[in-house]
Amino acid sequence: MQTLICRLFLITVMLIAAHATIAAQSAxxxxxxxxxxxxxxxxxxxxxxxxxxxxxxxxxxxxxxxxxxxxxxxxxxxxxxxxxxxxxxxxxxxxxxxxxxxxxxxxxxxxxxxxxxxxxxxxxxxxxxxxxxxxxxxxxxxxxxxxxxxxxxxxxxxxxxxxxxxxxxxxxxxxxxxxxxxxxxxxxxxxxxxxxxxxPDVHEFEVRGKQHLIVNTPASELWDGPKSVAAVRKIVEEYAAMWGQLPYERYVFFNMLVEAGGGLEHKNSTMLMTSALASRSGDAFYGNPNAKPPQGGWLSLVSHEYFHVWNVKRLRPRALGPFDYESENYTESLWVAEGITSYYADLALARAGLIDRGDYLARLSGAITDLEMQPGRLVQSAAESSYDAWIKAYRPDENSPNSGISYYTKGNVMGFLLDARIRQATGGAKSLDDVMRLAYQRYSGAQGYRPEDFRDCAREVAGSAVAAWVEKAEQQITDLDYNEALDHFGLRFRAPAAPAAGNPGRDMPVRGWLGAETKANGASVFVTAVLRGAPAFDAGLSVDDEILAIGDRRIPASLWPRLGEYYHAGETVDLLVARLGQLVKIPVTFREEPRRSWQLEVLPNPANAQRDALDAWLGQR
Ligand SMILES: [Zn+2]
Missing domain, CATH: 2.60.40.3650 (Immunoglobulin-like)
Structure with missing residues (x-):
C-alpha cells in the first residue's frame, strides 16, 4: 500500500513537472x-x-x-x-x-x-x-x-x-x-x-571551436588589445586542458576600462573592471606579489573569474541555485567556490607560463602570510566565514582582522594543502584537479553539492584520511599544519630575518612594536586598527584615538611610522590620547615584533621525488 501511494505520488510529481516545463516553454x-x-x-x-x-x-x-x-x-x-x-x-x-x-x-x-x-x-x-x-x-x-x-x-x-x-x-x-x-x-x-x-573595442578569438570575445569599454587606445587576447587565450587553453572541455558555445569577457577594480562571474561571461592603463604596467597586468600590499594584476582577475565557469556557475553548492533573489542564500562552501577558485587562479598562470615559479610561490606565500598574520584565524572557521559572508565578508570594519578570516584567503591556502595531501596519498597519481573534475561530473547539473558531497569526492579520489582532513579543516579555528605539503613539494619557509636593531648593524636594543596601525592627518596621528594580542590591544588603545604624546613628549607625525627605532622592546611608556573629547593616559609596554616568515622557497637540495612533485604541480620548468 505504501509503495503504491509512493508510486502514485511520484507519477503525479512527474506529471506536474512535465506540465511545468511545457508551460515554461510555451509561456x-x-x-x-x-x-x-x-x-x-x-x-x-x-x-x-x-x-x-x-x-x-x-x-x-x-x-x-x-x-x-x-x-x-x-x-x-x-x-x-x-x-x-x-x-x-x-x-x-x-x-x-x-x-x-x-x-x-x-x-x-x-x-x-x-x-x-x-x-x-x-x-x-x-x-x-x-x-x-x-x-x-x-x-x-x-x-x-x-x-x-x-x-x-x-x-x-x-x-x-x-x-x-x-x-x-x-x-x-x-x-x-x-x-x-x-x-x-x-x-x-x-x-x-x-x-x-x-x-566598445571588441576582440575575438577561438579556442576548441568556441568563440571568445574581449569587449573593452569604453574603447581606449591605451589598452593593448592583442596582448590581452594572447594572454587570455593561454588561460582559456589551460583550463580547457584541465577540465577536458569548454561547456559553452560563446564566452564574453566584459573588460570595463573605468579606473575601478573587481570582477563578477556569470555562466557564460564575466564583468571585469580595471584601468585603461593596466596593460602598460607589468605589475598591473601580471601582478606584483612583492609589492606592499601585494598586487594581483589583471591576469589573476581574469583567471579567477574564468575559473568560475566551472566552479560555482556549474559545479555549485546546493544553496546557490535555484536562487532566492529576495533574501540571503546561505552556504558553508564559499571556501570551495571562491577559495579554491583563487588557488587555481594563480596556479593556472604558472602552469600556462604567464608567470614563473618564483612569482607563483610568492603569491601563495602572500596568501599564507595574510592568513597566518590575522588574529581572526583563531576565531572563525572557513565554513563559518562562508556562511556569514552576507554580514561579515561584505561588511568589513576595523575589527574584522581580529574577528574573522576571508574564505578567499583561507580557501586558497586550504586548496594548496588539500592538493598536496591528495598527491601524497595517491603517490602522485591524482591531484585536486581530479577531485574538481569528479565533483563537476556529479554536481554541475540541476543539483548542487552539500559539504559532505564534496568530501565524498575527495574520499573517492584520495581516500578517507584526505576526506577527514577536509572535514576538520573546514571547521577548525586552530592553525593549519604545513609540514606535509612542504615535504611533498620540497619547500620550506624562509628563515626569519635577524632581530631588527634600533639602528641596524649597531649596538642598539631591539626595535619596539605596538601592533597598532596609525594614520597621520596634518600634525595629528590617529589609530586606524589594533591587532588582537599586540601590546596596543592589551593596553586598550582604540581605533580613532588621537595620539598626542608619549610621556610628556610630543612625537612628530612623521616619526610615527618609525617609532620602533626610538622606543625599544621592553620599554613601558604612557601614551596620552584624546578619546571622545577627553584626555586619557594609557600605559603600554613595547614588545619585539613577531618575525615568523611565511615566504616559501624551494629546498636547496630537494630529493628527486620532491623535484618531480614540484614539476607535476607547477608544470614543467
Ligand atoms: Zn570569485
Whole structure:
C-alpha cells in the first residue's frame, strides 16, 4: 500500500513537472525595452510588458542581490517610480507590497506595460552605470519580473542612441526580434547576462571551436588589445586542458576600462573592471606579489573569474541555485567556490607560463602570510566565514582582522594543502584537479553539492584520511599544519630575518612594536586598527584615538611610522590620547615584533621525488 501511494505520488510529481516545463516553454515572454533619453543624467528608462493571464492583479519584484556577490544591495532603491498602463494606454493603479515589490491592478487587461527609470551611477561589477558614452547593465539591478514565475522567458530590446554603435550580451538574438533584441530562457538567465552598449573595442578569438570575445569599454587606445587576447587565450587553453572541455558555445569577457577594480562571474561571461592603463604596467597586468600590499594584476582577475565557469556557475553548492533573489542564500562552501577558485587562479598562470615559479610561490606565500598574520584565524572557521559572508565578508570594519578570516584567503591556502595531501596519498597519481573534475561530473547539473558531497569526492579520489582532513579543516579555528605539503613539494619557509636593531648593524636594543596601525592627518596621528594580542590591544588603545604624546613628549607625525627605532622592546611608556573629547593616559609596554616568515622557497637540495612533485604541480620548468 505504501509503495503504491509512493508510486502514485511520484507519477503525479512527474506529471506536474512535465506540465511545468511545457508551460515554461510555451509561456509568453516578458518584453523589456531599454531606452536612454537621459543617459547624461545616468538613467536607463525601462519599459516592461507583462502578460497577466487575465488576472485582476499582478505582483512584480526587483532582486535585492545578485549571485556571486553575497550582500543584500536593495537594487529597488534606484527605481524612481513605477507607472503602469493597459493596452490602450490608460493608467493603471500601482502600489507597493514590499520594499522591492509592486502590485498592479490590471483592470482585466491581457497585458500591462510598466515604465520605470532606473538610476545607474554605481561603478562596480554588480551595479549599473550609464552615461553619454556607454551603458553597463546588470540583470538583477535593471529588470522587474513577475513574482513566482522565474521560468518564464524574457525578451530584451536595446534602443541605441544614434551615437552608440552596438550592444553586447551573451544572450542569443530573439527569433525575429531585429537588431539588439535578445531572448533569455528564464529569469535566472536574464539576471546572469549583463548587457554593455556603446562603442566598445571588441576582440575575438577561438579556442576548441568556441568563440571568445574581449569587449573593452569604453574603447581606449591605451589598452593593448592583442596582448590581452594572447594572454587570455593561454588561460582559456589551460583550463580547457584541465577540465577536458569548454561547456559553452560563446564566452564574453566584459573588460570595463573605468579606473575601478573587481570582477563578477556569470555562466557564460564575466564583468571585469580595471584601468585603461593596466596593460602598460607589468605589475598591473601580471601582478606584483612583492609589492606592499601585494598586487594581483589583471591576469589573476581574469583567471579567477574564468575559473568560475566551472566552479560555482556549474559545479555549485546546493544553496546557490535555484536562487532566492529576495533574501540571503546561505552556504558553508564559499571556501570551495571562491577559495579554491583563487588557488587555481594563480596556479593556472604558472602552469600556462604567464608567470614563473618564483612569482607563483610568492603569491601563495602572500596568501599564507595574510592568513597566518590575522588574529581572526583563531576565531572563525572557513565554513563559518562562508556562511556569514552576507554580514561579515561584505561588511568589513576595523575589527574584522581580529574577528574573522576571508574564505578567499583561507580557501586558497586550504586548496594548496588539500592538493598536496591528495598527491601524497595517491603517490602522485591524482591531484585536486581530479577531485574538481569528479565533483563537476556529479554536481554541475540541476543539483548542487552539500559539504559532505564534496568530501565524498575527495574520499573517492584520495581516500578517507584526505576526506577527514577536509572535514576538520573546514571547521577548525586552530592553525593549519604545513609540514606535509612542504615535504611533498620540497619547500620550506624562509628563515626569519635577524632581530631588527634600533639602528641596524649597531649596538642598539631591539626595535619596539605596538601592533597598532596609525594614520597621520596634518600634525595629528590617529589609530586606524589594533591587532588582537599586540601590546596596543592589551593596553586598550582604540581605533580613532588621537595620539598626542608619549610621556610628556610630543612625537612628530612623521616619526610615527618609525617609532620602533626610538622606543625599544621592553620599554613601558604612557601614551596620552584624546578619546571622545577627553584626555586619557594609557600605559603600554613595547614588545619585539613577531618575525615568523611565511615566504616559501624551494629546498636547496630537494630529493628527486620532491623535484618531480614540484614539476607535476607547477608544470614543467
Ligand atoms: Zn570569485
Amino acid at each position: 509568453e515572454p516578458i518584453r523589456h525595452t531599454l531606452r536612454f533619453p537621459e543617459a547624461k543624467n545616468h538613467y536607463v528608462h525601462v519599459e516592461s510588458v507583462f502578460p497577466t493571464g487575465g488576472a485582476p492583479e499582478i505582483e512584480v519584484f526587483m532582486a535585492v542581490w545578485t549571485p556571486g556577490s553575497y550582500l543584500v544591495r536593495e537594487y529597488a532603491r534606484n527605481v524612481d517610480r513605477v507607472e503602469a498602463v493597459d493596452g490602450a494606454g490608460h493608467p493603471l493603479p500601482v502600489g507597493k507590497s514590499r520594499k522591492n515589490r509592486w502590485l498592479v491592478k490590471t483592470g482585466g487587461a491581457e497585458a500591462v506595460t510598466l515604465r520605470y527609470p532606473v538610476y545607474c551611477r554605481e561603478m562596480t561589477v554588480r551595479t549599473n552605470f550609464v552615461d553619454e558614452s556607454f551603458a553597463m547593465l546588470q540583470g538583477a539591478a535593471t529588470y522587474l519580473s513577475l513574482v513566482g514565475q522565474n521560468s518564464r522567458p524574457h525578451r530584451v530590446t536595446v534602443e541605441l542612441p544614434s551615437r552608440w554603435k552596438r550592444s553586447v550580451s551573451v544572450l542569443p538574438p530573439a527569433p525575429g526580434g531585429g537588431a539588439n533584441t535578445y531572448e533569455a530562457a528564464d529569469y535566472d538567465t536574464l539576471v546572469d547576462s549583463p548587457i554593455v552598449a556603446g562603442n
